C-alpha cells in the first residue's frame with residue numbers, strides 16, 4: 001500500500017530501507033515468540049530467497065503468505081488517480097484480537113460487554129495453573145480482551 005502510494009516519487013527507493021527494518025522486526029518478533037534465533041527463523045521460512053509463511057485455515061486448506069519482495073522501483077507511468085489512493089494499513093492488523101475488540105466480545109467467555117485488557121509481560125510469567133493462563137499459553141498471547149467478570153476472576157489470582 002505504501003509503495004503504491006509513493007511509487008511516482010523520485011526517491012521511492014528509500015522505501016527499501018523501511019522494508020528492511022520491517023522484515024528484521026518481523027523476524028525478531030517471530031524468533032522471540034517461538035523461542036528461536038533470528039538465523040533459524042530466516043532459514044525456516046525462506047524458500048528461493050522469498051520469506052513465506054504457510055498456514056492452514058479452519059477447513060484444513062493450506063494458504064501461503066509471502067513477504068513483499070518485488071523491489072521499490074520508481075513507476076513513472078503510474079496513473080495519478082491510482083496513486084491518490086491512501087496507503088492501506090488494513091493488512092497490518094490481522095489479529096483476531098482486533099476483530100474481537102470490534103465485535104466487543106470477551107475473548108475468554110464470549111460475553112458481549114465492556115472489555116478490559118489483560119496483559120502479561122512475558123509468556124514465561126504465566127504459570128499455567130489457571131485455565132486462563134493455559135488459554136493464553138496455548139495461543140501464545142500476552143494480551144487478551146476480556147469482560148468485566150473474567151477480568152475480576154483473573155485478577156483475583
Ligand SMILES: [Zn+2]
Pocket residue numbers: 106107108109110111146147148149150151
Ligand atoms: Zn468473559
